[in-house]
Amino acid sequence: MPPAEKHILEIDSAELAFGERRILSGVYLLVETGGVTAVLGRNGCGKSCLMKILSGSLKAGFCSMRIDGKWHRRFTEKEIRYLPQHPFIPGWLRLERALGDFGLQREDLERWFPEFISLRGTRIGELSGGEQRILECFIILRSPARFILLDEPFSQIAPLHVATLQTLIRQEKATKGILLTDHMYRHVTGIADRLYVMADGQAYPCENDEDLVRRGYLNHL
Template sequence: MKHILEVDGVSLNFSGRVILSDIYLKSETGKIIGLLGRNGQGKSCLMKIISGTLKAESRSIRFDGKTVFELAGRSDLLVYLPQFNFIPSFLTLERIFKDFSLDISEFETQFSEFITKSKLKISEFSGGERRLVELYVLIKCKSKFALLDEPFTHISPLQIERIKKLLITEKENKGFIISDHMFRHITDIADSIYLLNDGKLHLTNSMEDIETLGYARI
């Protein structure tokens, strides 16, 4: 069954500066949405507003046409990967997978470098390893939608390619909204690309649109 997440009428101002102005964004299970924009354009703010961790001047969020007022604790609907580490440092890899009701052996099959690390605390991992674990569990968990903010940070090129394949596979069960400054990885896998520019959200139809809107030279 397909599910739809709609974010409508999002407005945000900081010290008189318009960050987001009447934003509308739609995500569906089965699709990957790429969210691009230069630094300071409000990508992370938009994700925080959707997840409920940042208050906006206005916003409306609907799941399958029904308004949802509070997303805190609704991991069945939405999970959010922030730019910082969110899993408590004292948890072991084994415990993390148990808490997310995921099969750790499946993870170890795809990322064999973790086979001997199930008893280690996540604080004992490198920055890239920690990011990979947090990203993997949110991609694989049973939530209907996932917001991923800078998911490829500190992850090796080989691991990034594995994650991209995983995202393409898992989108059959989930809708993804992904933002990353390494935009080529986003354009490789996204079904649609939106670009934030001067407080407005633009749906792009080509790489030329991305260049015209001043994000990057192609």
């Protein structure tokens, strides 16, 4: 495989408030091709808000968003694909149609997750919560975008499938930049090349678990 073309995604000086409640206050974050950037933080700290701003589904009070130093008001689907926490595929669609709509083949999904072989022809709404989450993660990760945003990708997923998704993320980062967050922090830190923890409306770079304790994300080691 030829070397991937390098790209850098940055969000800088991100500000967001809901009434008197300030969520983000001057956040800076960087994602680059060939790496996984992970964001940790307690519930309500603004992790999902940050991803929604990057995806264009939430408007910041102020922010500068750049790819390779070029400012963007919003990004296209060729630049960014976003996995939200909530299901996004209509329940009436059949599995093959959902994959086809994203330009993907059923056989590719089944190579990674053989459990889907027995689910051929199934409607999305008939899948379990874990099966839907696997499918959505797979679709977004395989999308031909420069950057992939994953909000709680491991939610409802069994440990065996978490390990497969981690392998898929490692493969896809060779040609993409990946930003993810998840409350199962060991799954996150195990694949992160760059780590931030959000607290007090800002994103702080972290090198180890001691930093996570110091920033109040962990109570102790």
